[in-house]
Amino acid sequence: MKSAILPYRIFPLGDAAITVDFGNIIDESINRHVLRLFDELKNNPWPGMTEVVPAYSSLAIYYHVPEVKKSNSSLSAFDIVSMRAKELMEMSLPEKEKASEIVRIPVCYEKEMAPDIEHLAGARNITIEELIRLHTSKEYRVYMLGFLPGFTYMGEVDDAISMARKSQPVTVPAGSVGIAGRQTGIYPMECPGGWQIIGKTPVKLFDPEKEDPVALKAGDSVRFFSISKDEFENY
Amino acid sequence: MDTIQDLGRYGWQHLGVNPGGAMDKLSAQIANILVGNNRQEAVIEMHFPAAAFFFEQPSMIAISGADFSATVNGEEVPSYRPILVNKYSILQFHRVEKGARAYLAVHGGLDIPLWLNSRSTHLKAETGGHKGRVLQKDDEIRLRKPVDLCPLLGKKEFEILPWKTDSNWGDDNHAKEILALPGNEWERLTGQSKEIFFDRAFLITNQSDRMGYRLRSEPLVTMVDEEVVSSPVSFGTVQLLPDGQLIVLMADHQTAGGYPRIAHVISAHHSRLAQMKPGDLFIFRFTDQSTAEQLLLKQHQHLLQLQNACKLKLDELLNACN
Numbered sequence A: 001m002k003s004a005i006l007p008y009r010i011f012p013l014g015d016a017a018i019t020v021d022f023g024n025i026i027d028e029s030i031n032r033h034v035l036r037l038f039d040e041l042k043n044n045p046w047p048g049m050t051e052v053v054p055a056y057s058s059l060a061i062y063y064h065v066p067e068v069k070k071s072n073s074s075l076s077a078f079d080i081v082s083m084r085a086k087e088l089m090e091m092s093l094p095e096k097e098k099a100s101e102i103v104r105i106p107v108c109y110e111k112e113m114a115p116d117i118e119h120l121a122g123a124r125n126i127t128i129e130e131l132i133r134l135h136t137s138k139e140y141r142v143y144m145l146g147f148l149p150g151f152t153y154m155g156e157v158d159d160a161i162s163m164a165r166k167s168q169p170v171t172v173p174a175g176s177v178g179i180a181g182r183q184t185g186i187y188p189m190e191c192p193g194g195w196q197i198i199g200k201t202p203v204k205l206f207d208p209e210k211e212d213p214v215a216l217k218a219g220d221s222v223r224f225f226s227i228s229k230d231e232f233e234n235y
Numbered sequence B: 001m002d003t004i005q006d007l008g009r010y011g012w013q014h015l016g017v018n019p020g021g022a023m024d025k026l027s028a029q030i031a032n033i034l035v036g037n038n039r040q041e042a043v044i045e046m047h048f049p050a051a052a053f054f055f056e057q058p059s060m061i062a063i064s065g066a067d068f069s070a071t072v073n074g075e076e077v078p079s080y081r082p083i084l085v086n087k088y089s090i091l092q093f094h095r096v097e098k099g100a101r102a103y104l105a106v107h108g109g110l111d112i113p114l115w116l117n118s119r120s121t122h123l124k125a126e127t128g129g130h131k132g133r134v135l136q137k138d139d140e141i142r143l144r145k146p147v148d149l150c151p152l153l154g155k156k157e158f159e160i161l162p163w164k165t166d167s168n169w170g171d172d173n174h175a176k177e178i179l180a181l182p183g184n185e186w187e188r189l190t191g192q193s194k195e196i197f198f199d200r201a202f203l204i205t206n207q208s209d210r211m212g213y214r215l216r217s218e219p220l221v222t223m224v225d226e227e228v229v230s231s232p233v234s235f236g237t238v239q240l241l242p243d244g245q246l247i248v249l250m251a252d253h254q255t256a257g258g259y260p261r262i263a264h265v266i267s268a269h270h271s272r273l274a275q276m277k278p279g280d281l282f283i284f285r286f287t288d289q290s291t292a293e294q295l296l297l298k299q300h301q302h303l304l305q306l307q308n309a310c311k312l313k314l315d316e317l318l319n320a321c322n
Helices: A028-043 A065-069 A077-090 A117-124 A128-136 A229-233 B025-034 B191-199 B267-274 B289-321
Strands: A009-012 A017-021 A049-054 A058-063 A102-108 A140-145 A152-155 A170-172 A176-180 A183-186 A191-193 A196-200 A221-227 B002-005 B043-047 B059-067 B070-072 B082-085 B090-093 B098-106 B158-160 B177-182 B202-208 B212-216 B237-240 B246-249 B261-265 B281-286
Touching: A009 A077, A017 A077, A028 A049, A028 A058, A028 A077, A028 A140, A058 A065, A058 A077, A065 A077, A065 B289, A077 B289, A102 A229, A117 A128, A117 A196, A128 A196, A128 A221, B025 B043, B025 B059, B025 B098, B025 B267, B025 B289, B177 B267, B177 B289, B191 B281, B261 B267, B267 B289
Parallel strands: A102 A221, B177 B281
Antiparallel strands: A009 A017, A017 A058, A049 A058, A102 A196, A140 A152, A140 A221, A152 A183, A170 A191, A176 A183, A176 A196, B002 B043, B043 B098, B059 B082, B059 B098, B070 B090, B082 B158, B177 B261, B202 B212, B202 B281, B212 B246, B237 B246, B237 B261
16 A cells, blocks of 8 residues: 655754654544654665654654755755655655554552542543543554653543643653543653653663663554552562 | 763654753864864763862863863863873862853763763763763763873873864854744744844743753743644754743753744854853844854864864874874
């Protein structure tokens, strides 16, 4: 199957990067396209390209201005890179053969590891059991990583358990599972955060000692399952 | 706060790992060039009050960036010059004369393990650099390629070598002017807010660190209130916070963000901005893409020329000592 050309816009992200933007929306097929472009550029980098960064519905391409200018000194590096990006958008990229495996992640939803679960259930007028059932009943797509090393932006949770983030960030322990709007995510390390914390996973999502330090990648599918406090402690 | 930094960790932002690296990469490179290192070699980035360093072996060093009034064994030594320092000497920093961050490079490089191809300290992830943290009293940092400088120094405590470069930031008349390019959400600002952006001075507040500078001025207002779906941001990206104030993202910025991107500070002015500190005021001016690139290329050329010149001088010196 070949990909259709999606409407896009190219704009500068300062003087050493461009953004290719497919609209200000969270959409699985757009995100898939972004990741296809990311793979293509990773495998076939342009001269002077330093890094590609995929997000929900946009992709940033970073470049080294003097290197890019080497190929054509009369045009600006921005123009050269924009032209290459337009050519890339015209290419039809192969669809990935198969979807990635579902990664199952244990979460303990007990109150002491879920400081906001009661508040969220109350605010949405559902029981905690129902909240857990809804959170564990769906497969989530990892749309992107960002904010911290290994922090996953996953979606989308059932509308019945969605809730806006807090107005003031608080200290969140490593492994905390949170909800922000219809996104869900896991804090890989302790840090200040504003997501509503509904549980905690014993799985280490970021380990700098490993050659591949980040456990989940954009494009992965994740499903949560509930574990007891005992199971958490003996994990 | 003193940390090990190099030019940053590239190729990992898709995993949420930000590039980090020196705040003032221009100064970090100049310090390395002066002592004959590769430009991407790790240096020590210092904020005042900075550490005192005790040399256990003769070393060739250079200090750049901020002027913290350095001394070796109590005698003043200049920035932007290579200095031979004999063993058992002490390098100290006494007061802030100018700037916010000073860099210390040592000939042969610092023996720091690589993490994801970089020696920069990642404080959030507690990895990279020296044990993933800021330097502490009694830390020992080894040199990767120690060079025998004894024949050059003899019994002298230190010697300032004859080559130098000008500190090329902060001295010109426009030091308080920061050039920027419009960001993707610039057009969301009301006409009045756009005027404020250009007319008012912006104050760097105390809530400023290696991640970003929170600025203060008259609050800015947007015409649309639509949320931005998290999208990539970069060193120099100027975001509008919900309270109408701006934040400029610096070296330890997040890889993506959802606040409107009002502007981007041009790369050639990152160094200038990195040498400003809380309490400083500056004004924004817009420029265009090709001017921004020209200024960056000029900086790049300057570094290459300096590198060639220093290499010649250093080769002469080291040959004479063999």
